Amino acid sequence: MERLTFPAGGAAALDEYLEYRRIVGEDDGGKLFTPEEYEEYKRKVLPMRSENRLFVSWRSPTGMDCKLVGPETLCFCTHRYKQHKTDFRTIPQQRPLSLPCRVTGCQCGAYLYVPLNGAQPVRCRCKHFADQHSAAPGFICNACSKCSGFHSCFTCACGQPAYAHDTVVETKQERLAQGKPVGQDVPYAAMGGLTGFSSLAEGYMRLDDSGIGAPSVEVLDSPVTARDHPFLKAFQASSSSPETLTDVGTSSRVSSLRRPEEDDMAFFERRNCGKIKMEKAAKLKGKAPLPPTTKPS
Template sequence: MERIRLDQAAQQAVDDYLEYRRIVGDDDGGTLFTPEEYERYKEKVIPQRTKNRLYVSYGVPGGMDCKLIGPETECFCTHRYKEHKTDFKTVPDERPLALPCRVGGCRCVTYEYLPLIGGSQPVRCRCKHTAHDHSEGTGHTCTKCSSSCAGFQSSYTCGCGQPSYGHQTLVETRREREERGLPVGQDVPYVAMGGLTGFSSLADGYLRLDPSGVGPPPASVLYPERSGSFQPHVFEEAYGNTSVSSGQVDEASSTGILQPLPDLRTREEKDMAYFERRYQERLKAERMQRVSASRGSRASSKPSRTLPGGKARDTR
């Protein structure tokens, strides 16, 4: 594979282009703005984009945000969120707010998230056909069995435990999201940021430490032993540790629990420390096995000596 080397000026040019693409998106129509046009575009669009940013999420009404939509997240119509209308001079008052697709020939009237299995495989409808076999228009009727399929509806169960047909794509303003008690992140000039407010926003809702996607979790989650909601581990209960049930875990009791179960990870032990401990335990067991095998072979190879009178004495 050929290695490409760039000097400092070329690296800066690449960074400037990526910054340009994140801000402008497809608004330039495929032709790069001149520096003057680019500056005028930023002066016009960035304040408007900051004021009227739309936060898009996917989840059960009244529940957590199971998926926070970003610029590259695909819609039911297979086009990405950044290819839909996301910038408004004035946010319309009607709800739900429609974000039509801007790709030519697409009949998608609003952005609608479609879950993926394993991150790549789209879910199927109850009629066994994929979303590609359904119309992207209103109703999502099936093009292969339109007589029996009333519209796309999947029995796929989300990580939150609810079926996908119980979820909906929610588009809300900054004020509406703050009223729900969810963070809005920092003001950014980039196009189609959707619901992304932090790095944890990239994870699904049930994998995040909090239901919003950003911000520290409450102390009861970080330090469960300090709250009344502390629940002992099932193995700790099985080994009869009475101090765990009361929420107080001392070093002696936790060591006694883990001695017969070295495969378990303690609360204070990080991932790398755990695997390093298991690796050292395996090396120690292999050394002990080799030592015992070598002792047995040396003992079996020692000859016996003959005592006066014809009796053999074992030298082992």
């Protein structure tokens, strides 16, 4: 396999271009800014993004953000979030906030998230896919005449139907008032609701305040019971001895906690080493010689 190599300074130039693209997005119209234009753009836009960033999420009736929208997340109109208007010098007072699509000819007047069923768009009750409906208000089906507007009964992982969810656009202050994470201020365009790596997970799996919330110390330290997930029970049941089972359970809970001074690589390496040691100990115990027995005379 041929190895890709960069000339001297090529990797740094690639990083600079990626940084440029994340900041500028499509505001340059496809023609790169000159260094002077780029600096002027940042001088005008970056303070505005820091003060007026909008957070976009797909929220269930229970208040959980089942999906946090990012730059590449598709809208009902099939265009991405970064192709919608996301920067405002002054945030409008009306609610809900509308983020119209900027693609020429698109009839989308407000960003609207629609979930996917695997890799496909979900179906409407008229049996046609979401992308077969008009992006204009009303969302009439283009493939049939009996549809009165897009309405999907697709069930989200949270247990609620898609039609019960709302695409929510809110400010940093509005989000903080609800106790939801806002992350750090970043200069990048169309970040939406992304505040960290956990933002990419579904709401019921996200261990922060935008999902089900981080478990308490009492929950993390509590012993595994018959009501817990089978994976936890199988992981703890590597030994049939009650004493060893308790020790394994305690060590596994301790090793799964990240230490303050650890980086990602050190954390995962320590967990992997602990797992290997436990497996070796279990194998050695299984190979222990049986006690001698006397043969009947």
